[in-house]
Amino acid sequence: MDTVAHILKEKGSKVHKAAPGDTVLEAVERMCAENVGALLVCDAGKPVGMFTERDLMTGVILGRLNPATTTVGEVMSREVVYVEPTAVAAEAMAIMTERRCRHLPVAFEGQLMGLISIGDLVRWASRSQEFEIRKLTDYIHGKYPG
Numbered sequence: 001m002d003t004v005a006h007i008l009k010e011k012g013s014k015v016h017k018a019a020p021g022d023t024v025l026e027a028v029e030r031m032c033a034e035n036v037g038a039l040l041v042c043d044a045g046k047p048v049g050m051f052t053e054r055d056l057m058t059g060v061i062l063g064r065l066n067p068a069t070t071t072v073g074e075v076m077s078r079e080v081v082y083v084e085p086t087a088v089a090a091e092a093m094a095i096m097t098e099r100r101c102r103h104l105p106v107a108f109e110g111q112l113m114g115l116i117s118i119g120d121l122v123r124w125a126s127r128s129q130e131f132e133i134r135k136l137t138d139y140i141h142g143k144y145p146g
């Protein structure tokens with residue numbers, strides 16, 4: 001069974017972060033430089049929120065706030081939804097659907113281990129399907145002994 005830990009093994013454990021006092025502009029610069037759509041917001045090493053492209057759209061743009069003076073702490077999503085490394089990919093997808101989030105920090109017993117996105121899960125699912133299809137095609141064409 002494919003678990004979140006499998007996905008992280010391939011993807012790596014690095015988590016890109018922001019501090020609540022960083023300006024939105026600084027956060028966006030980091031997101032663009034790292035090519036990510038979200039940052040985990042940490043205060044003194046402790047996760048306190050997520051700042052995502054959606055927060056930028058709804059909090060900053062729609063609120064007509066100045067990104068150079070607005071802080072991440074003012075517009076971040078305050079609830080951090082986690083997934084455990086032992087969860088299977090389908091469980092992580094269900095959490096994203098139910099909680100309406102596209103990024104999940106991975107943590108076990110309070111220890112941060114990485115972060116997965118909806119794109120990671122879609123890529124993983126499509127690869128698993130490809131593998132299944134290849135196996136079935138080989139079976140139909142008699143590559144396996146009957």
Ligand SMILES: NC(=O)c1ccc[n+]([C@@H]2O[C@H](COP(=O)([O-])OP(=O)(O)OC[C@H]3O[C@@H](n4cnc5c(N)ncnc54)[C@H](O)[C@@H]3O)[C@@H](O)[C@H]2O)c1
Pocket residue numbers: 011014015016017035036037038039040102103115116117118119120123
């Ligand atoms: N080539 C790949 O391996 C790959 C993987 C995932 C997504 N994508 C593509 O990127 C685009 C957007 O993807 P998305 O909607 O999943 O979101 P995204 O742009 O936020 O994620 C892109 C990648 O960055 C990682 N990432 C995002 N925020 C991170 C953070 N704070 N710390 C560490 N890693 C972080 C994700 O896990 C993912 O691997 C889509 O077009 C998707 O197809 C490509």
